[in-house]
Amino acid sequence: MNGTLVQQLVDGLAALMLLTSFALLAQHRMISVLHWFAGQGLLLAVTAAIVAYGTGSDELYISAIMTLLLKGLLLPWLLWRVIRQLQVHREVEPLLNSSLTMLIALGVTLFSFHMIQPIEKISQLITRDSMAIATACVLLGMLMMITRRKAITQVIGFLAVENSLFFAAIGSTNGMPLVVEIGIAFDVLIAALIFGLFFFQIRTTFDSLEVEAMNAHLIHKDDDE
Amino acid sequence: MSSILIQIIQALLLLLLAPLATGFVSTCKARLQNRRGAGLLQPWRNLRKLFVKEVVIASHASWLFRTAPYVVFTATAIAASVVPAMLVDTPLSLTADVIALVALLALARFFLALAGMDIGTAFGGMGASREMTFAALAEPAMLMSIFVLSLSAHSTNLTTMITHTIHTSFALHPSLAFAMVAMLMVAVAENGRIPVDNPTTHLELTMIHEAMILEYSGRHLALMEWASMIKLMLFATLIIDLFMPWGMAMQATPAALAIALGLWLLKLAGLLLALALAETALAKLRLFEVPEYLSGAFIIAFLGLLSYYMLEAGV
Amino acid sequence: MNNIGAIDIALAASVTAILATCSPLVVRRQQHLRAIMCLLLAITAALAVAAGISGLLGSHGQTTLPLGLPWMPMHVRIDALAAFFLLLIGALLLPAAIYSQGYLRHVKQLIPMVVFLPLFVLGMIGVVISDDAYTFMLFWEVMSLASYFLVTFDHHQAENRKAGFIYLLMAHLAGLLILGSFAVLYAASGSLEFQAMRDAPLSPVWATGAFLLAAFGFGTKAGVVPLHGWLPDAHPVAPGNISALMSGIMLKIAIFGFIRIIWDLIGAGDFQWWWGVLILAAGSSSAITGVLLALQQSDLKRLLAYSSIENIGIILIGLGLAMLLARYDQPAMAALGLVAALYHTINHTLFKGLLFMGAGAVVHSTGTRNMEAMGGLIHRMPWTAALFLVACVSISALPPFNGFVSEWLTFQTALLAPQLGSAMLTAMVPFSAAMLALAGALAAACFVKAFGVVFLGLPRSDMAIHAHEIDHWMKAGMIIPALLCLLLGLLPVSIIELLDGIPQLLLHVSLTESVQTHGWLWLTPVHASQASYSAPVALTGMLIIGGAAFLFLHPKGHAVRRSTAWSCGTPETNNRMQYSASSFSQPMRRIFSAIYQPEEQLHTERRAHPLLTTRVSYLVHVHDLAVDKLYQPIANYVLLQAKRLDRRHQQDIRSYLAYTFYTILFLLALLSVQQSAMEQRNQPAATSQSQPPATLPGLTSGQTGTEVRR
Known part of the structure; x- marks a missing residue:
């Protein structure tokens, strides 16, 4: 299916989007997780810009710039600061064996492809092919949240889910209304800030960023009472 | 008849240029490391020296040890002669499609590993064990990335695949990009290059390929070394064929052939330079990170397949 | 047909097998007994081959034997499918019979072997040529029971008895499931004859029931993961010639049954899409699990047994692909997948038979199955080594031998398959091909290990040092399959033409035209521009280049200098410094630790000084997860x-009497209830015909009343 150049570019970016989702899932080191996350933000911005060019909508240009600033630069930078100050460099032993996670991820991708296909048939948009990938990315982000132990990686997983939703929005409806988008962007920003604050709080309270440690603490507390 | 002649010339070129390619990589690496290097022809000089030297064999070695170099060399050479370098449609390309090509290389590897085990030292067994382990992981990744191409070309025949790629209008194919990345990763691993193995290492505990041929000397060693050089050449040519075949000669006219030869050498030089750069920039992986590297290659190839179905195959 | 048809030859083969079984009645001397059995078996095999070939060439036929139950005579019939499997039986039985003549030389107690081996063969031939469910099941059970006695041939060891028991259990479970499948087909057709079953229409639900029962039944018998628990125990403990036949042929008979019931009786028209997926998944998981576990074995025959599981998996991948393609109306491609599976079936028969014969020779000559005690046998047993190497190369799917042809055909089926019904299925097919590639590459690693540890390097024990070469009978028995391996690797086009009757029978398409477009030299499954492979050309090329290199390089006249191997400068290497079987597979153990869950114990003994290690012991145990997680719980539950x-039994005599008393009472009650129910059912039926309906209620109640009083 050789569509226009715009469509080819969007398709290529969608493939890269999928790659970044897998890469996020496969990384062990915090800093490389962050790099891939920033890369994903960058990809999103480029996609938005290209779709904007393809459809000629000015609003999308603005959201592209916003995405670039927020998801490509600001959020990664914030998270990087948190990581540096909290001295967490490596994801400890992931919950599942990494190759098993990858296999599950492949299965999930295949499944979402299977599910989305009927929808794609209806859509007339230039970006419809990327729907399946966007769905897969959402699921992969959730998978990341499930399989990781550290709170920070879980937050990155959450943000990746948000990224994929944004991608889906561009793909399925040529972007949301600008007002909605700005609202979401601020929500995400504030969520990230709050997460950042929480990390410090959690760290000082539990001496660890591992979710299990918190659970253990909670149970322990219950026992005490 | 002329196509048979070209076929023979092409095969000979592959065999004869192989040491030069290896020499080219090491010269590039030397330059990148601010050394002068031994020169392009050094591998040739090494081979010539080895061919005239006396053979010394370990006392327990069996007939298998002495036949293995010939099997390894011939299997690799046959595999190389099947790969089109200049002319797309060569008579021998019917002999083996891509899968058979991979199997021929596997045959060479099988005997290489057996030869490693024959002498009964720890090194040989270690090399054989590691080689077979990593090859087992590399092979699916390699086939997967080939599948991506053969699915769109509906063929595993190299000639048809190349023709298909040349004739499709140039477009962005994310699946091909994935497949190519995976293929490059596998090629590095299969040829025992950094970051998987170090062809120049002399530290026994980290080596794979060298460990298996440790006991070889004289002409046997020369054949083994030459085979591994041919393999590097073969992989480079294969990657060119599969992913950037533009400019290859469809008809056996002198002009087309000349252009094809020039372009082939140019692309080859580019790929080998990239290899030299990668080898200089990267550090060798820990042994047990290699499986992760290879499964990464497999995942990328599979992503290529998925994105082929999702984005390109059409609904 | 007036002249002798394939069916007559096949019956003659069965008769020879029966004669062999009866020979102990006539012959007393052990030596003569052995010779007669081997001779008769060889004749049986030759007849089976003749019947198979003539059947494949088109001599079909059927007949009804005056045997069996009075109302149910035995129907036998030869079609292309049966003929192919007859050929397969004969192709391995012939060399195995010759091999047995040498192998059984030192066996003291021959009688069980002489009785049960021909019975076993008879069972297999009978299953293949049967044409009704009764005959099929009868011979199936003969095969299972006879093989049980052969597995427990060395019944003095408790381990063998246990393996035999598990085998018997699983074989009967399989038999029960297959019987269930036939029952479903019988219910649909009302006849036990296959022709009626073929013609009877099946509702999707019943078809699914029959499919599932047959798939699980034959899957159990073929050792498909996770139903394979019995196989790695049973195959190794049998004598070498029996292991060869069991792994080489008996597993294939299960494949035959699978094709017979699912492809032939249920029919390709009734396939549902998930059947193919199920078989494909079972095949992929068997292939991967089988080879991964094979890699970790240090018992040579156990390694081969696990590798059989892998190969059954490869066959099922081909069959599963074919089923999917048949479902989506791609008969030509489905035929390709089917032929690939059948090709692999006969390939596996040949090389696994050869491998087990080789392993038998090695075990015979060293007295152990433990690979850690072998090594360097290539010097002591050059013939065995060379023949074993042929089998190793073949099974590792390397050109120019036969294993590669069938795997290549399976790859082609997967790759050239057009779009299937849904995208998920379409993407699954290349994935299964990648799994096949992984299995193939792992198999190569596995057989490098097997050959390398057993035959290469230095001897690891005294037994290995004193090993001796096998006799001519055994050699001859191993040379035949080795040559066939090469032949099947070199002439795939002719073989596929020979097999062409089977896709014609099951799918009504012929492969001949597309396969031989370029003559016998070039194998082109669909079209030369899509894929082609020519083993003869590759082999010729290799011989020319290799010969030229050898002639050019090899100096004549002076011997090669030998020296000690490099040992990092330490004085001398010894046999304990080599890589062992478990060290060879250590990287795999680490990479796939999630699957293996290895239990490792490293024990280092240091005396006098912490730096002076005196003794290191390393023990590793690799789990077969299916056995641990599936069989063990069931076994535990049953035991519980x-x-x-x-506990109920530990009571005095009166309680036992009480049990008996209650049982009798219960049975009597049951009987009376049943009787009354029956009469109740009969009466209204009888009356409703003769009497007008209005009077019916009163009559029936009156009848019931008398019944109760009585």
């Missing part, structure tokens, strides 16, 4: 229930 029952 048995214990409970046992």
Whole structure:
């Protein structure tokens, strides 16, 4: 299916989007997780810009710039600061064996492809092919949240889910209304800030960023009472 | 008849240029490391020296040890002669499609590993064990990335695949990009290059390929070394064929052939330079990170397949 | 047909097998007994081959034997499918019979072997040529029971008895499931004859029931993961010639049954899409699990047994692909997948038979199955080594031998398959091909290990040092399959033409035209521009280049200098410094630790000084997850229930009498209830015909009343 150049570019970016989702899932080191996350933000911005060019909508240009600033630069930078100050460099032993996670991820991708296909048939948009990938990315982000132990990686997983939703929005409806988008962007920003604050709080309270440690603490507390 | 002649010339070129390619990589690496290097022809000089030297064999070695170099060399050479370098449609390309090509290389590897085990030292067994382990992981990744191409070309025949790629209008194919990345990763691993193995290492505990041929000397060693050089050449040519075949000669006219030869050498030089750069920039992986590297290659190839179905195959 | 048809030859083969079984009645001397059995078996095999070939060439036929139950005579029939499997039986039985003449030389107690081996063969031939469910099941059970006695041939060891028991259990479970499948087909057709079953229409639900029962039944018998628990125990403990036949042929008979019931009786028209997926998944998981576990074995025959599981998996991948393609109306491609599976079936028969014969020779000559005690046998047993190497190369799917042809055909089926019904299925097919590639590459690693550890390097024990070469009978028995391996690797086009009757029978398409477009030299499954492979050309090329290199390089006249191997400068290497079987597979153990869950114990003994290590022991145990997680719980549950029952038994005589008393009472009650129910059913039926409906209620109640009083 050789569509226009715009469509080819969007398709290529969608493939890269999928790659970044897998890469996020496969990384062990915090800093490389962050790099891939920033890369994903960058990809999103480029996609938005290209779709904007393809459809000629000015609003999308603005959201592209916003995405670039927020998801490509600001959020990664914030998270990087948190990581540096909290001295967490490596994801400890992931919950599942990494190759098993990858296999599950492949299965999930295949499944979402299977599910989305009927929808794609209806859509007339230039970006419809990327729907399946966007769905897969959402699921992969959730998978990341499930399989990781550290709170920070879980937050990155959450943000990746948000990224994929944004991608889906561009793909399925040529972007949301600008007002909605700005609202979401601020929500995400504030969520990230709050997460950042929480990390410090959690760290000082539990001496660890591992979710299990918190659970253990909670149970322990219950026992005490 | 002329196509048979070209076929023979092409095969000979592959065999004869192989040491030069290896020499080219090491010269590039030397330059990148601010050394002068031994020169392009050094591998040739090494081979010539080895061919005239006396053979010394370990006392327990069996007939298998002495036949293995010939099997390894011939299997690799046959595999190389099947790969089109200049002319797309060569008579021998019917002999083996891509899968058979991979199997021929596997045959060479099988005997290489057996030869490693024959002498009964720890090194040989270690090399054989590691080689077979990593090859087992590399092979699916390699086939997967080939599948991506053969699915769109509906063929595993190299000639048809190349023709298909040349004739499709140039477009962005994310699946091909994935497949190519995976293929490059596998090629590095299969040829025992950094970051998987170090062809120049002399530290026994980290080596794979060298460990298996440790006991070889004289002409046997020369054949083994030459085979591994041919393999590097073969992989480079294969990657060119599969992913950037533009400019290859469809008809056996002198002009087309000349252009094809020039372009082939140019692309080859580019790929080998990239290899030299990668080898200089990267550090060798820990042994047990290699499986992760290879499964990464497999995942990328599979992503290529998925994105082929999702984005390109059409609904 | 007036002249002798394939069916007559096949019946003659069965008769020879029966004669062999009866030979102990006539012959007393052990030596003569052995010779007669081997001779008769060889004749049986030759007849089977003749019947198979003539059947494949088109001599079909059927007949009804005056045997069996009075109302149910035995129907036998040869079609292309049966003929192919007859050929397969004969192709391995012939060399195995010759091999047995040498192998059984030192066996003391021959009688069980002489009785049960021909019975086993008879069972297999009978299953293949049967044309009704009764005959099929009869011979199936003959095969299973006879093989049980052969597995427990060395019944003095408890381990063998246990393996035999598990085998018997699983074989009967399989038999029961297959019987269930036939029952479903019988219910649909009302006849036990295959022709009626073929013609009877099946509702999707019944078809699914029959499919599932048959798939699980034959899957159990073929050792498909996770139903394979019995196989790695049973195959190794049998004598070498029996292991060869069991792994080489008996597993294939299960494949035959699978094709017979699912492809032939249920028919390709009734396939549902998930059947193919199920078989494909079972095949992929068997292939991967089988080879991964094979890699970790240090018992040579156990390694081969696990590798059989892998190969059954490869066959099922081909069959599963074919089923999917048949479902989506791609008969030509489905035929390709089917032929690939059948090709692999006969390939596996040949090389696994050869491998087990080789392993038998090695075990015979060293007295152990433990690979850690072998090594360097290539010097002591050059013939065995060379023949074993041929089998190793073949099974590792390397050109120019036969294993590669069938795997290549399977790859082609997967790759050239057009779009299937849904995208998920379409993407699954290349994935299964990648799994096949992984299995193939792992198999190569596995057989480098097997050959390398057993035959290469230095001897690891005294037994290995004193090993001796096998006799001519055994050699001859191993040379035949080795040559066939090469032949099947070189002439795939002719073989596929020979097999062409089977896709014609099951799918009504012929492969001949597309396969031989370029003559016998070039194998082109669909079209030369899509894929082609020519083993003869590759082999010729290799011989020319290799010969030229050898002539050019090899100096004549002076011997090669030999020296000690490099040992990092330490004085000398010894046999304990080599890589062992478990060290060879250590990287795999680490990479796939999630699957293996290895239990490792490293024990280092240091005396006097912490730096002076005196003794290191390393023990590793690799789990077969299916056995641990599936069989063990079931076995434990059964044992628990048995214990409970046992407790009830520990009472005095009066309680036993009481049990008997209650049982009799219960049975009597049951009987009376049943009787009344039956009469109740009969009466209204009888009356409703003769009497007008209005009077019916009163009549029936009156009848019931008398019944109760009585």
